[in-house]
Amino acid sequence: MAVSEIRNVFAGNPLDRASARRGDAAWLAAQVAEPAARAMALWNGEPLVEEREGSPRLAWLPMDLARRVAPGDEPLLFLGLDATAPVFAIDLDGAADPTAGPLEGLGAFAGLRELAVGLSAPQAAMAAAAKAVFEWRRRHRFCAACGAPSRPADAGWKRVCTACSTEHFPRTDPVVIMLPTAGDRCLLGRNLRFRPGLFSALAGFVEPGETLEEACARELKEEAGVSTVAVAYHSSQPWPFPSSLMVGLIAEVAPAGARADQIELEEVRWFTRQEARNLLEGRLEGLSAPSPVAIAHQLLKSWIG
Secondary structure, rough: OOOOOOOOOOOOOOEOOOHHOOOOOOHHHHHHHOOOOEEEEEEEOOOEEEEEOOOOOOOOHHHHHHHOOOOOOOOEEEEEEOOOEEEEEEEOOOOOHHHHOOOOOOOEEOOHHHHHHOOOOHHHHHHHHHHHHHHHOOOOOOOOOOOOOOEEEEEEEEEEEEEOOOOOOOOOEEEEEEEEEEEEEEEEEOOOOOOOOOOEEEEEEOOOOOOHHHHHHHHHHHHHOOOEEEEEEEEEEEEEOOOOOEEEEEEEOOOOOOOOOOOOOOEEEEEEHHHHHHHOHHHHHHHHOOOOOHHHHHHHHHHHO
16 A cells, blocks of 8 residues: 555555464465465576566466475565465575576566666565565574574564574664755765766665664765755665665755765765756766666655656
């Protein structure tokens, strides 16, 4: 169900997550055995897709095939229920491409970031959820309390230590991403890792003990030298690279003092509304805006009006 008019890429998962049923082993086994159940496959973090009418679509596997190529509890994740059937994901890894073996002829694996615009919004959101959980699993196979191996539980949404029984849950790292504005201008920056000519909104992880507003003000002062006057919420975006929640903000700032810190940012630049519009439309020679996949693109688009 949509709770916001602003819908960023990777948001809008249509499934009933049925989170209260995840711990019911008998119920979960019945879902796996449901004839209409299906699974998406990810190999080293990339979903299996097929081309349909010139656009990518998730290549759904019947559960009997999914369980043959990914047996056991470790690679299985229950994503939820749609109107007709249970939906799962399986996690495949290793050097050998499964489409050259058991999944031959069923599609190709491709990066989710590149696929995001072509996939339908519901499919992109479901794939993002699966990728985020699998990335968490890959990094948390051992207990943070005692170091022993952990095992999957609750349909893949929890890990339990085999030695001390500590429970571990998927983590989501909050990141503030903000468009600083002063009157009819906005401030964009160039990260040191950006491709040439790309300018985008500013961003940073929220630290322990910070509010979103405080993180926004700190990051803008540290990276761009500007003082924050007011902060307004715009929207949020799941970002499974590997496991962030991007919190989009519009920040009113004092116009003086803008400068790049030369640590995170190599350059900051003021853009008028018209210049920002030209940037989004690709009409500023040598410069480019963030892809529509990124919430930074939507922040700019919203501010331009």
